[in-house]
Amino acid sequence: MAEAPRPLFVPVILGTVRQGRMSLPVARLLTAELARRPGIETELIDIARLPLRIDDAGEAIKDPAFAGRMSRADALVIVSPEYNHGYTGLLKHVLDTCLAEYVHKAAGIVGVSAGPWGGTRGIQDLLPVLRELGLVTIFWDVNFSAVQTVFDDAGTLRDLSYLARIDKFLKELVWMATTLRHGREHVALE
Numbered sequence: 001m002a003e004a005p006r007p008l009f010v011p012v013i014l015g016t017v018r019q020g021r022m023s024l025p026v027a028r029l030l031t032a033e034l035a036r037r038p039g040i041e042t043e044l045i046d047i048a049r050l051p052l053r054i055d056d057a058g059e060a061i062k063d064p065a066f067a068g069r070m071s072r073a074d075a076l077v078i079v080s081p082e083y084n085h086g087y088t089g090l091l092k093h094v095l096d097t098c099l100a101e102y103v104h105k106a107a108g109i110v111g112v113s114a115g116p117w118g119g120t121r122g123i124q125d126l127l128p129v130l131r132e133l134g135l136v137t138i139f140w141d142v143n144f145s146a147v148q149t150v151f152d153d154a155g156t157l158r159d160l161s162y163l164a165r166i167d168k169f170l171k172e173l174v175w176m177a178t179t180l181r182h183g184r185e186h187v188a189l190e
């Protein structure tokens with residue numbers, strides 16, 4: 001009998017440290033949706049819990065635990081709230097601490113905003129950053145608009161229409177992660 005394929009590791013990065021952040025239920029939902037899929041391992045990486053200095057930047061302040069997760073990852077889900085029409089500064093600070101760990105891995109972005117645009121402006125600015133890091137971005141996003149109305153006080157999803165969009169997004173991300181893993185393991189870079 002053929003061996004079961006090794007699970008894909010797809011961590012979810014929660015891209016804000018703000019007290020009371022509404023991106024937290026979003027990140028938990030994405031982690032739960034990944035966890036219930038066969039052949040996937042996941043973990044929520046909360047950037048507020050990373051021991052990162054802010055008196056230096058880049059690979060000089062690499063956290064071994066975060067870098068280890070990025071090395072192991074086949075794909076990333078990045079939950080990116082929109083702050084002043086951009087992504088958050090601390091998300092960028094964290095992403096900048098690794099480089100080789102990301103190369104030829106898949107990435108999908110989940111935008112979150114209080115306003116009606118679902119974080120799209122931050123997503124558009126984040127895409128070239130991810131490309132420079134060597135990540136391969138997929139062509140689906142998930143956009144949580146008016147996020148304060150989407151979850152109840154217990155953090156449970158109220159608007160179930162998001163589930164179909166998340167399903168489409170994760171299927172695409174898994175396809176890209178599977179394809180890129182095959183490429184990393186079997187296709188030589190001339």
Ligand SMILES: Cc1cc2nc3c(=O)[nH]c(=O)nc-3n(C[C@H](O)[C@H](O)[C@H](O)COP(=O)(O)O)c2cc1C
Pocket residue numbers: 016018020021022023024081082083084085086112113114115116117147148
């Ligand atoms: C500094 C800051 C700037 C913000 N700028 C925007 C914005 O440009 N557009 C928007 O729709 N919401 C904006 N928001 C609201 C956030 O999108 C909102 O808080 C949302 O819940 C996602 O962020 P959170 O995870 O920190 O809650 C801003 C929030 C903060 C703290």
